[in-house]
Amino acid sequence: MGGFIARRLLAALLVVWGALTVIFLIVRVLPGDPAAVLLGTYATPQLIAEQRERLGLNRPRAVQYVLFMRQAVLGDWGRSYYEGSGAMGLVLARVPATTELAAASLTLSVAASFVLGSVAARWAHSVLDRLIETLSLVAQAAPNFWLGLVAILIFSRDLKWLPSFGRGGLWHLVLPAVTLSMQFIGLLTRLTRAGILEMAGQDFARTARAKGLPETGVLVRHIYRNMLIPVVTMIGLQLGTLVGGVVVTETVFAWPGLGRLIVTAIENRDYPLVQAAVVFTAVVFVLSNLAADVAYACLDPRIRYQ
Amino acid sequence: MMSTAAALPRGSRKRTDASARPWTHTRRGRRLLWTGALLAAVTVAGLGAPFLVPYDPVALRLEQHLLAPGTRLANGQVAWLGTDQLGRDLAGQVVHGARVSMLVAASTVVLAGASGTALGLVAGYYRGAADSVIMRLADLQLSFPALLLAILIAAILGPSVLNVILTLSIIRWAVFTRLAYGSVLALRESQFVEAARAQGATHIRVIWGHILPNMLTPIIIVATLQVGAQMLAEAALSFLGLGIPRPLPSWGVTISEGREYLDNAWWIATMPGLFLTFVVMVVGWFGDALRDYLDPQGRY
């Protein structure tokens, strides 16, 4: 077990190093000079040269890379070009806002699509089923930002039910979370319905039915348990899409999250900030994988550590 | 779709259905037929209507900007969908935008689907180093926020229709790779593949003749589902200022630029939005019908 974890940790480090290297190269391939963006329209050749010197951009790429890696090993991700604060600190400060939004909308999507999908499957091919199917298609087809702005106009401006922008109490979370989850609800509802229908045709469900269990009982006691894994798998696969939607939603609702930070960092060519953000994402991804692997290994004796 | 009867390891149920009656007489077949017809009609309309409705992106009428749907313009025509912020007829813009949006969505799905499937095939069939590299890349790709990747790629490539297509293809290939990979792993161990190999068939022949035809169903189904996602991704790129460059009209551009007028001229962003939603729904219906028809157990 110890050896297994050590091997996995080593592999995880390799992935993080890979992500570091790739993003180091990508930001430097992006057209545009960070020093010029920093100075804006007031830039002069002399000021640009001075800023490049200050930011260490005049050194050869290879030297920059070695310095970057050396600092990374020491846990120093550099400072944002725009402010005195350390880049990683700026990234970490944004994490709660984004996880709050993503978690809320994930919970909402799972709950809503579970109910809708079950109803659609239970009365498959009925009018209700078609209605849910159509609605879930509509939910999947509406652009995020359009939906968000319309929601603001209706629920904040006209009905005055909910705050229109910013992060604060639970009420602030409602509109962004609903907006962000719409696409997800559409997709998951369809998947849940399909999953249930597939399981319903299988032997264990038939046996349960043959024993005289009512259809709802079959659904609750046998089918849900068996379809959880594929649906959860699909949720995992879609997480990247969800996080992508965060960028747009955060802008529309003035939500101070990670998505906006990364987008503005890319726009500003703030290399240290982009690097820190990507490293953070990679570490979270790798660690959660690792944790899951270890948990599985502990829970399921059939899994061998190779 | 399926090339030979022998190459149908799990199609037996469907085949008895189909052989008993002509396919158009089954419920699933009829549904496939009408959704397919609807999709064809939408496609023809989207590609053909621009020839009927004139639209010139540089022909502005500033004095008649932001007019509500149904207003009669100075030249006697009626702007059924209203006019935009520069006084252009929104109807023309939406009709012409259809072609760009649909072409972008379709071509990105084809590009991402073909390359992703090919990579999945290689990884799953040859295993070894190719497997490790390709599948780890796919994992990374799926874990990284697609839109952020799109921002980086679009920024590197610069604005053009081709680059938007490339960008949107690059962020979607892994979905297909993962799907193809799963199918190939199962198929390469199957009896008919082993039989073909035993008869001395080359790898290419095995892949082309036996494996590929049997894994197309899920890929086609997922592809139809991706069309809508790609249309939305195009709109999101426009929102970030990295979308289809002007003067080409596209739904994504019109919706994204019209959003600043939602308060006062709701029709600019909403009209193309309705059309986009409708097309995504039609493709979705067709995808569902296709899945029900090809894969009655609903595995995908």
Added chain:
Amino acid sequence: MVVRRSVAAVVLVGLLLVGLGAGMTTAAPAPGTLRVSYLQRILSLDPHGSAGAERMSWIIGRHLYNQLVSWDYTAKKFQPQLALRWRNVDPTTWEFELRRGVKFHDGRDFTAASVKTSLERVIAMKGPLAPLFAPVQSVEMPDPYRVIIKTQDPVGTLLSSLTILAMVPAGTPPTPDFGDHPIGTGPFKFTEFVRDARLVLDANPNYWQQGVPKAQRLIFVDIPEVAARATAVETGEIDIAVGLPPEEMKRLRTIQGVKVEVGPTTLTRALWINASRPPFTDVRVRHALQHAINVNAITSSLVAGIATPSTSSIASNVVCYAKMPSISYDTTLARKLLAEAGFPRGFDTSIKWTEGNPKEREVSDAIVGQLALVGIRVRNMQQPRAIWLDDLLKLNWDFEIATTGGGTGDPDFTLRRLYHTRSKRTGWSNPEFDKLMDDAAASVNLQQRCAMYKRAQEIIWDQGPAVFLFDPLESYAYRTRVQGFTAPPAEIFSVANAAVSP
């Protein structure tokens, strides 16, 4: 692999939800709190750093910091701020007498050493403001409340440059860390900055000016989407929204509890023409462009009510502005000029711009549409800011949409900085203009300078390195509970005199 990852994700989400419940707080506006939303995000609170020339930085500078002098747009003269009196000992020597009893937010006294630090710091930071103060040779302190600034050559713009130089405590090092905990002498002091969300400032009880500030707390709120910003002022979630488009202004005017106003700016929106590239090297082509663009149509439709057609290369609000004769919209004349220059069928070209100013996109589309009418086929290229800047500074463009002006409110800030041959900004070069600019900058007599700037404006207007489109106005929508706020005479506003009733 995938399954495991998904399970991990779900577990993670569960954990986060637990944390979420703990982090919930509800924020209700406290009485006396003024919430303002501007159209730019806050890049940094350091007044001397790389963000030092951003409009948002100057607005914050009016609240967090003070300057030595300020320009009075109404009386057209400089007014004392932290400097009470000033005089030219000789053309290269300026003497300032400082206000006594002024304290920084941390309790330290404002003295001549602060002035010296501020001047040296802005130069050492090498930010966009540094060139303004580059001619400063030495700062002497004969006593704690007297400063003598010596310059290499006579600098006519020193006072106007000082109107945007924030005073920071003596000994502040030239590093951007200062922006994390800024300290000034201004009517508000720093409390909290949540990037991309809000900047919270609290009233400075020891402010040197009696009865200022009126509000207890000032919050700058970041709302990037313009429709959302308009909605927030309509719902009362913010008190003042700045930078709204004409459609929103028209609608908000009808809303009860909301007042709308526009105020002048020192800005000018222009279509820059790269005169170093053919065919724009030919002045006839540039003249054709001046006649081919219907400035009045653009102003009255796209930016109706938030702009006035340009009447010179600088806004009418800028010192030494001189009104120029209007240029007719005449496509026939434009075609004739093009034909004379050898382009009877027009030519192909492109326009580059980036998002940042209201209605930039619509204006670019309108220009493309109008130039098409005289046969000029323009490719409309919206660019990401980083790439746009690259092209702009390398003169790699045919047309640019430029928003010029602002800053010190001095014509030098626009005319010499952008149109002088040395500046390499527009590709246009005119020896007479260059000489006028150098002479005007070296003169400390405002009347003499204005005479030179007037001639310079005539040259630009006649030579056409740009088609000047309109002078934007700044739009303000505010709740009626805000008292004592009126549209300021320039785009850099202060709300120190605004009070809020509950």
